[in-house]
Amino acid sequence: MNQTPKVIIFDAFGTLVKIGESRHPYRRLMNWLKDNGRKPTTNDASIIMSNNLDFEELAVLFGKALPTELLKEINHDLQFELNTIMLFEDVIPTLQILKDLGFKIALCSNLAKPYGDKLKTILPKNLFDVLVLSYEVDAIKPEINIYETLRTKLDFQMCEALFIGDNPILDVEVPISLGMSARLIERNKMQNLSDVLSDLLLKQE
Template sequence: MSKRPYKAVAFDVFGTLIEIKNSQSPYKKMMKWLKQQGRKPQPNDAATIMSLDGDFETIASYLGYQLPVPLLAEMNDDLQHDLKHMHAFEDSIPTLIELKNLGYKLAICSNAATPYGERAQSILPPLDAYAWSFKVGANKPDPTIYRYFLNQLKCQPNEVLFIGDTQLADVDGPKKLGMSAQIIHRKNGESLLDVLQPFLKK
């Protein structure tokens, strides 16, 4: 048997392993309100939200604002809707289990706000490494977040295959660090197996 080309597979989460039906996007609602208060949107606003480990009030306070009670209640309702309607794609959990059974180390690497990441982690089976932006304090494609799970896996970049649905964060970023990477087109009906097979059979 030939030597395996990879020791580990790393996955993006949302749009790759998990989807949210009809997301209410409460954080976008918060940013819209902040804009109405006269705050100019910043290019790194989304990255800031996903790299802070805290609730809506914590994030708003960090940005220098206090959310009105009715808006906070509405955002929390939206959040509960999203968490309730979050589920793994049909092939995600079976594929992760199969890869584990084949001896691959597995990691997830995701730009996510705290409640979304925590809920997603509870849906998926236990894996070997987790690089959540809100825990690392950095977002893809910052090399810091990739190195975070590489250290947990004790793998070199060239030993890891990265799968995700966003070109910059899930392909360009990992490749720049030396990993192999491939995009998955869930909206076109592509499965994890479709993406993985050509790489893992080399």
């Protein structure tokens, strides 16, 4: 990396937080829509994550009305899944060090509204300068607008930002193409934040 960043931007799921047990409620919704005559499109995920809608409203947007019992089951699956979401153990201590060192800290995530609401209850608010959530800004990674929203909210130049995430395209390739630095974290290989931020964390000594 050519210079020490001023802003460190984190992805959410797979980077700072994890789902303990997945029930895939949105996949269940989309499978039901497909089984009932709606042809899937490549834009479906973008629609889900860039609109502030519940399951019933999403189904209507996709042209169908969900049966009451199915709606109840999907909402139950969602609530079960939300209740298993937790921070990785290294998140709070690492972010606290970065904050103490003077870095601005941001979150940038593609997710549906219920997951964003849950995140806001478990993320340490005092450690984040801004949260940019796809459904709140009507844009998802890799769309340029979501990264530009970050830049505008924190007033930085792209070369002053470091993006950390688990997706090699959305969190690494695209940020680099925009002039940021970026690093991949691979939690499935037992990496933690200190592994990918060791050079910055050493500045505390």
